Amino acid sequence: MKKRVLALLLAVTMVLGLASCGSAKTKKVDTSEHVKITYMFTGSKPEGAAMDRFQEMNKKLNEILTAKCNAELEFYWIGWTDYLSVYNMNIAAMDGTVDLIGTASDWLDAWPNAKNGGFLILTEDMLKTYAPKTWASVSADHWELCKYDGDIYLMPEDNYAQWTNHGFIYRFDWATKAGLTNGVHSWEDMTKYFEYVTANKKALGINVAWDSDGTQNTQMASGWVVSHSKFVPIDGICSSALWGGTKDNLYKIITPAYTDTQMMVEYAKMMKKWDEMGVWKTDVLNNTTSTNRDDYRVGLVAADQHHTQTWTDLCSKTPSNTIYNDPNAASGFFYFGEETGNVVALSITHGAMAVSAASKHPERALMVYDLLRNDPDCYRLINYGIEGISYSLDSAGYRVTPASYNPDTDNVGGATSWWWGRNDDLELKDATRNWTAIEAMYKEYDKIKIDYPYGQFVPNVDSIEGKIKNCNEVFGDYMKKISYGKYSGTAEQIVAEMQAALKQAGIEDVTAELQKQFDKLYKK
Amino acid sequence: MFKSTANRLEMPGKSKLGFFAKVKKYRTLLCMCLPSTLFFLFFSYLPLPGIWVAFVKYNYQKGIFGSKFVGLQNFEFMMQSGKLWTLTRNTILYNLAFIILGNLFAVFMAILLNEISSKLFKKVSQTMMFLPYFISHVLIGVLVFNFLNYDTGFVNTVLSNLGLERWQPYADPYCWPAILIFIYLWQQSGYNSVVYFAAIMGIDGEIIEASRVDGANAFQKIRYIILPSLRPTIVILLLFALGGIVKGNFGLFYNIVGTNSLLYETTDIIETFVYRASVTDFNFSTASAVGFYQSLIGFVIVMTVNFIVKKIEPDYSLF
Incomplete structure (x- = not known):
């Protein structure tokens, strides 16, 4: 009896599943x-x-x-x-x-x-x-x-x-006071800027230099990598930019965050320094209620980490950006990859x-x-x-x-949110935007940019999906610790630990499989 | 307790009455269990064939049974993560603590409540205990953060004002089991104690009366009458809870620990890991595979414990 009922239920469910098929036909208008x-x-x-x-x-x-x-x-x-x-x-x-x-x-x-x-x-x-x-x-x-x-x-x-390459938005006027008369153009400059800002919190009227909510960890890591190499990440494999080619050799897949030990150790050291300086709050990894961007608009923080498009808003004298009531205030943008001229246009x-x-x-x-x-x-x-x-x-x-x-x-x-069909032929330029600064920045990008080279690469991840997920997860775990300097032991130790974990998660198998698919697509 | 009553009702019918006659005879009882039967039928039994989704590469257009069969591939990512053991261990240990301590505490509170003679005080304290149950985990997460955070948290403000060293719990994985268990008990005990309190209320007043006549004091009353009377309820609730021992309390962990990887060693449970790994790619199949794995372990545990209970005290077993 029980078996028969179960079989019946199964049959019913199967029929229901099959019945939901249909097809859309194209008709005349x-x-x-x-x-x-x-x-x-x-x-x-x-x-x-x-x-x-x-x-x-x-x-x-x-x-x-x-x-x-x-x-x-x-x-x-x-x-x-x-x-x-x-x-x-x-x-x-x-x-x-x-x-x-x-x-x-x-x-x-x-x-x-x-x-x-x-x-x-x-x-x-x-x-x-x-x-x-x-x-x-x-x-x-x-x-x-x-x-x-x-x-x-x-x-x-x-x-x-539009440009959605990431970087740091900072107060140009404060950078000048920090001795960076030409603005911030490298991670080292950024360190100098944060040193000045964290030491003068009271005088500048800010609560914390950058009230990060702890989620920018892989973004910053990828920023560090493009600033220190010719790495061009592939979009859409997973949320962290682990795999990509290089500007010199676009179709050879590498994983610098995993293989370039020296570069990652230096990163870990600098972030530890930032953490000790108090760039962000001590419990940054649980700081989910942060309102950093709005704080930036009113001058309560000194930096934001996001993309150029956001900077075009923050650098303009709009009604919400009250910092510009002070005529000296200005916002600069240090874009990741500036040191090496490594900028990829938007897909x-x-x-x-x-x-x-x-x-x-x-x-x-x-x-x-x-x-x-x-x-x-x-x-x-x-x-x-x-x-x-x-x-x-x-x-x-x-x-x-x-x-x-x-x-x-x-x-x-x-x-x-009409972000899926904007059209420059019909756009009406916003008069409040700081077009002088924005167009200068766009011009700079246009000089160095390369077009996104992997638009046609849609990897078939069926066989490596689990490994990609695990690599992404492992990388995210370690980047939270490394990007916010929250690791114990030395930078060398934590990077080695991360590399071992990535290896265990199967990063090398994923690279090999992606390379195979790359070769098939690009070496016809 | 319930089971033995049902048996007694059924016994005479077994030999004499046919199926339909029995349906007619017990129609009131059947009507009473209809809602829960329907609930389980629609939400637990009908979706059962859907387990198949754990073994296919799910395609929205082709449906569960039309998608490509991939065997155990969806289970691979859990195995490959190398964390399966830590995750399962954390999940089970936390749940064990929640179940055992939670029930002990709830029994303890129910007995205390029962001993309170002032009616007003009893009602007020019961309500106070019950209230945390209605606070959402999101809010608790914010409360805990405001209590414990390093820069501006309540605890650290007090510590530093007293001239003591600040405490940094969000960087110390080892203090979290205690904190999480404390929060769980604070939140759930009031609610859990209701069942036990009701069971105590159901104890025959004559027995207690008789013990008083025999000169039993309050502690003897608890030891020899209340606790033994609660035993079937405790065992049944424990058995029910054990079935879900591999299913973690996602809301509690995710809202309080969040994605702070410094604490994962002692706070990462199956649910939070799967959420982090899958939130970016929304894969029904892997999620179902994990659910299936949890149900399977839960099933084995319930069967084993039930078997043991049956050996010791057949009346208390579930089936």
């Missing part, structure tokens, strides 16, 4: 039915008055979308708490409630989700028919970078200038749009995306909000905030 397209993305959902403002924009946008393709857009926010797991879970649900999915190959799991069947394959026909402007504006080379196994899954944000899939494989209206989703990305009215609405309320234009064509503007409620562009 037929927009007679009014549909709702849901756009899922990471961002903070506006509340209260900000939500009202947002809805005013959404209403206007839907009027245009209804007129042009008989669809309306619904926004679906994935909040920042555990965003990656929540995001992936929503994709895996496959219940047809989501159509457009904002994604990224480096910081959101675009490729794993494509491989797992979460994203719809976008055929050339579909793109040409339903997203013709996007299709035409992205070059053939760039479409190649959006393919996995020969099929296109992503529509890249490839016409938007074009750092922001991209995908269509859910469970979407009931993939064609209309593409049409909506095409409008949001290429139609000036839609573009301005989703990126900046309603003109006259959220932004207005000055005589030079720069974007300014109207007199009635309230940053807490009217920043509609901040609520829509």
Whole structure:
């Protein structure tokens, strides 16, 4: 009896599993039915008055979308708490409630989700028919970078200038006082800067030099490595940049954090020094409630560790950045890799749009995306909000905030997180940004940068997945100790210990397997 | 206790009544156990075939049974991590401490509560003990950090004001077992003691009356009447708890220890490790493999302990 019941249950579950298969067919452009397209993305959902403002924009946008393709857009926010797991879970649900999915190959799991069947394959026909402007504006080379196994899954944000290479944001005016009249241009300069800042906390009115929350450990390690070598990390294997090539030999995979003992020992020593100087709080590894960036804006800390894009905000005299009420205040940016001129331009899939494989209206989703990305009215609405309320234009064509503007409620562009289809042809430059400094920095980057060389490399990790996970985990564990100088014993000991643990976790097998796949792809 | 009652009810039916007649006769009892039966049916038995996901390379479009079979590959990462032993050891030892100390403490509190004669004081103290149960782990994590952190924590402020050396618990893995067990007891004992308190309330008043007539003092009453009466409840709760001994208390550990790798040696449990290793790649299959491994060990432990209990005292065993 028991067995029969169990067999029955099993059969029922299997049938249910099989029944959920279906296929989306491509049809002629037929927009007679009014549909709702849901756009899922990471961002903070506006509340209260900000939500009202947002809805005013959404209403206007839907009027245009209804007129042009008989669809309306619904926004679906994935909040920042555990965003990656929540995001992936929503994709895996496959219940047809989501159509457009904002994604990224480096910081959101675009490729794993494509491989797992979460994203719809976008055929050339579909793109040409339903997203013709996007299709035409992205070059053939760039479409190649959006393919996995020969099929296109992503529509890249490839016409938007931005830099997300990491580094330290610091107070240029304080660096000058520390004797660095030319600003910070190396890790050694940074040490000198922190020495001055930590010794003069009271005079400068800061609580702590850098109120790190303890999570920047692998980022800093990778920064140290690019500053001291020609290493070019491969994105999307795991969260720490363990594997990569070198500028001289792009297709030979190396793991400097594992093999270059001398470099890592020096790193461990310098970070120990920073820790002893009191750059961060003693219990930095449990300091989860830190609000460092906001503290920087008001002058309570002296540094932040993030990317160029963040610096472009922090170095500008915006209403939130009250440090610039002092006319002498200025923010510099020491970018990782500055010493060796090692800067890699952003991968074009750092922001991209995908269509859910469970979407009931993939064609209309593409049409909506095409409008949001290429139609000036839609573009301005989703990126900046309603003109006259959220932004207005000055005589030079720069974007300014109207007199009635309230940053807490009217920043509609901040609520829509449209990071998957920005378009420099339609961008309105923000007048508050410090464009002199920003453009000088961009020019410097343009002189030394190389393009991200591994866009087409989507490794097949089935056989080494466990080892990658373990290496990433081991590296993260040790970097928390090393990057914050929280190790006992000597720098040599802790680095040797880390190397042994990485070896045990199988780092060499992973390198060998990745090299094999590299050779197949690049040595045809 | 419950079991023997059920047996007695069933005995006469076994020989005479057929299945449907029995259903009719015990319809009230059956109705009463229907909700929990349905609960377990839908949430524990129906999803059972889903264990298969631990043995495939899961593809969202193909579904659990359509995905490619990969054998034990999903279990490999746990084995290869070289931490399986430490993790399992930490998980089991913490849970043992939680179960044993937790139950002892709860029994102790229930008895104390029972001895309080002032009704108001009894209610107030019971409520006070119960309150921590409603504080979320996230909040407890913040509280503990504000108590113990080196620069501005309460404990260290007091220590340094007294001219004593500061204490740095967030860099010392060896003090955490005690801290975590203390927090667990503080949070859970009030709640756990309710069951025991109810069991004490259920003891036949006549027995206690009789002991008083025989001249037993309060301690003798506890030793010879209350504790023996609580024995079946203790054994059954222990058996239930043992099934989950390999499943760690993720909320407690993750919110209090966080991702501070200095403390992993003594605080890393299976759940926190799997979370850290998987949070970046969201893999149903590895997560299920770990869950399956935990259930399997839990199953073996429950069967073994139940077997031992059955040998010693058949009435107390679960099945």
